[in-house]
Amino acid sequence: xxxxxxxxxxGQPVGEPVDWFxxxxxxxxxxxxxWVRLGPLSAAEHARHVVDRLGAHPDxxxxxxxxxxxxxxxxxxxxxAMTGRPDTCAFAIVDRASDAFQGRVALLRSQPSxxxxxxxxILYAPSLQRTRAATEVQYLLMRxxxxxxxxxxxxWKCDSLNQPSRAAAARLGFVEEGTWRNALVVKGRxxxxxxxxxxxxxxxxxxxxxxxWLADENFDESGRQRRTLAELRAACAHRAAxxxx
Numbered sequence: 558x559x560x561x562x563x564x565x566x567x568g569q570p571v572g573e574p575v576d577w578f579x580x581x582x583x584x585x586x587x588x589x590x591x592w593v594r595l596g597p598l599s600a601a602e603h604a605r606h607v608v609d610r611l612g613a614h615p616d617x618x619x620x621x622x623x624x625x626x627x628x629x630x631x632x633x634x635x636x637x638a639m640t641g642r643p644d645t646c647a648f649a650i651v652d653r654a655s656d657a658f659q660g661r662v663a664l665l666r667s668q669p670s671x672x673x674x675x676x677x678x679i680l681y682a683p684s685l686q687r688t689r690a691a692t693e694v695q696y697l698l699m700r701x702x703x704x705x706x707x708x709x710x711x712x713w714k715c716d717s718l719n720q721p722s723r724a725a726a727a728r729l730g731f732v733e734e735g736t737w738r739n740a741l742v743v744k745g746r747x748x749x750x751x752x753x754x755x756x757x758x759x760x761x762x763x764x765x766x767x768x769x770w771l772a773d774e775n776f777d778e779s780g781r782q783r784r785t786l787a788e789l790r791a792a793c794a795h796r797a798a799x800x801x802x
Contacts, residue, residue: 580669580707583646588697591771592690595648595697598640598661600633603649606658607632610682617680620719622743639663639678647678650685650694659685662694664702672709672757674702679722689771692786695729696767703760710754717749726753728786730763762797766790 562570585597608626611617618625626632640647647663663678676698685691702708713729715722717736727733731753740750755763769775769789776782784792 575709577672577707577709580667580672580674580709581705582644582667582669583664583674583701583706585640585646585648588648588701589653590690590693590697592653592688592693593659593697594651594653595662595694596651598636598647598649598663600636600640603658603661604629604633604636606649607636607661607680610658611660611680614683620716620722620743621678621680624744639665644668648698650681652685652690657684658682659690660694662698664698666712667708669706669708672707673712674706674708674710675712675714676702677714689776692729692767693771696764696771699755699760699767700764703757703764709757711756711760713753714750715753716743717751723751730759730766730786730790731755732759762790762794765793769793 560573563573565571587597588595604626608629612625612627612632615625623635626635636647639645642665644667645663645665646667647661647665649658650660650662651657652659660681661678662676662680665675665677667674676695681691681694685694699711702711713722713726713731715726717723723733732755734752734754736749736751738749739747741748766786766789769792770782770784770786775784775789
């Protein structure tokens with residue numbers, strides 16, 4: 558739903574007043590769900606896991622800024638470079654049942670003064686992909702950013718040619734905003750970057766959709782979903798509209 562422009566004393570359209578006083582920077586701490594635990598990523602603890610669980614799958618690295626690491630030392634340097642950035646908080650994804658490393662993810666480019674933060678640096682092991690746990694990773698991070706840290710804008714950016722990433726963003730409830738042409742040169746290739754976002758106004762509905770999708774009753778005895786995440790978001794929006802109407 559579009560926002561209605563307000564007019565200032567000069568008759569010019571201006572943005573609506575915002576009752577908001579800043580967000581807090583993310584910090585590396587455990588975020589615990591039913592299926593996964595997100596914990597602080599470190600070179601000492603996780604570099605070897607990155608090589609063993611992620612490095613053996615070159616297709617995971619095509620759209621990453623770095624190549625698949627050949628050894629723990631290389632993986633450790635990449636982790637140190639990411640975790641050393643003041644605007645970034647990187648997490649290891651760990652399966653709660655087995656305590657196995659399942660991937661990495663980061664909250665990055667945090668700008669608490671304007672309320673903007675990005676999720677990125679995402680790499681899921683094949684065993685995590687297309688599971689409830691994979692969706693729960695994104696739910697935990699969004700809940701942390703919006704509900705605990707107070708952000709107004711949550712971003713997802715990807716190579717415009719990365720169709721799986723674009724599909725994932727749409728499924729998770731992000732709104733596509735457009736593509737920045739010639740945005741980067743990555744591995745000697747041009748990259749056009751497509752931007753997506755979720756705002757704090759949209760988050761309550763997105764959250765309801767996540768919680769309905771992750772619920773046990775949404776899965777049959779074989780573990781297959783009964784309704785998609787998009788369907789459940791739409792159902793939540795319909796109920797909200799009926800209540801407000």
